[in-house]
Amino acid sequence: MNKLVLLFTLAVSSTSQAWTIDGLGEYKFDTLDKQTFIIHGPLGEPNVKNHGFMNNPGMVIGADGVIVIDPGGTYQVGKNVINEIKKITDKPIVAAFNTHVHGDHWLGNQAILEAYPNAKIYAHPAMIAQAKDGAGDSWVGIMDTSTEGLSKGTVATYPTDATTHLQEVNVAGETFRIHNDITGVAHTNTDIMVEHVGSKTLFLGDNDLIHRFGRFDGTSDMHGNIKALEYAIDLGLTHYVPGHGPSGDANNAVKPFLDYLIIIKEETAKGYEEDLADYEIKPFADKRLADYRDWHGYDAQLGKHINKMLLEIEALDI
Numbered sequence: 001m002n003k004l005v006l007l008f009t010l011a012v013s014s015t016s017q018a019w020t021i022d023g024l025g026e027y028k029f030d031t032l033d034k035q036t037f038i039i040h041g042p043l044g045e046p047n048v049k050n051h052g053f054m055n056n057p058g059m060v061i062g063a064d065g066v067i068v069i070d071p072g073g074t075y076q077v078g079k080n081v082i083n084e085i086k087k088i089t090d091k092p093i094v095a096a097f098n099t100h101v102h103g104d105h106w107l108g109n110q111a112i113l114e115a116y117p118n119a120k121i122y123a124h125p126a127m128i129a130q131a132k133d134g135a136g137d138s139w140v141g142i143m144d145t146s147t148e149g150l151s152k153g154t155v156a157t158y159p160t161d162a163t164t165h166l167q168e169v170n171v172a173g174e175t176f177r178i179h180n181d182i183t184g185v186a187h188t189n190t191d192i193m194v195e196h197v198g199s200k201t202l203f204l205g206d207n208d209l210i211h212r213f214g215r216f217d218g219t220s221d222m223h224g225n226i227k228a229l230e231y232a233i234d235l236g237l238t239h240y241v242p243g244h245g246p247s248g249d250a251n252n253a254v255k256p257f258l259d260y261l262i263i264i265k266e267e268t269a270k271g272y273e274e275d276l277a278d279y280e281i282k283p284f285a286d287k288r289l290a291d292y293r294d295w296h297g298y299d300a301q302l303g304k305h306i307n308k309m310l311l312e313i314e315a316l317d318i
């Protein structure tokens, strides 16, 4: 083998080791801090193209183990996340946190407990109850359908330990402070936000979204979500990690979504006073939301968000 061929072979083999999703790109841990790393996932809905990977798995490396936050949306994604961890450290995974019940964040638990059966996985008690009560199986089905079977073999694997508000979890020499029940209900009624004390990082789950909108379903509360984001900013931390989209400081990675929700609230409250229907409020909100029109899901979600806010405002007025 001559030198050129050898170089070419080396280049190909190192590329083939990257976690590559055809048509989307390569995924690896970005460094937030010397111990804290995030893989920023694709921004879409689960589909064939992204294989059900669309969240932001995080990891913190402690003295004698690794702690994972939201290991991804399928068994296969979880295995890829573990593979990426192994490229950075050979320490074992000793714990994980699941920010809420939506399966795109936690079905990867299966890969963690398969490889590290003694790992503890923490979540809000309502998350564990709902996951066991059908939400887990339902998410396995959603992933199977939307990826056309690429998630086959994924089995709902539940968290092992329930959290309480302001609980401090000490593991591998690291302290994690749990923020739940701040407002009762925000993105869902199962949310926790996880603070890594050492690196001053807050993992917000889907209480925070950047460059991508999500649904506010029947278990959500937009007013509660606003309060949760204000609470997160008031913690005065250095790094903020949204459930989807780029991490950053409070101004870059929390305030944009907070401002969006406040605009929706203000325009909907105004429309409610004037007896407008949701579709009549939409153009007024849209006029103030130029900065958000390129966020994934804007067209699909704006009307639904106004409708949900209107229902909340009506309920508060009664």
Ligand SMILES: [Zn+2]
Binding pocket: 100, 102, 187, 206, 214, 243
């Ligand atoms: Zn979610």
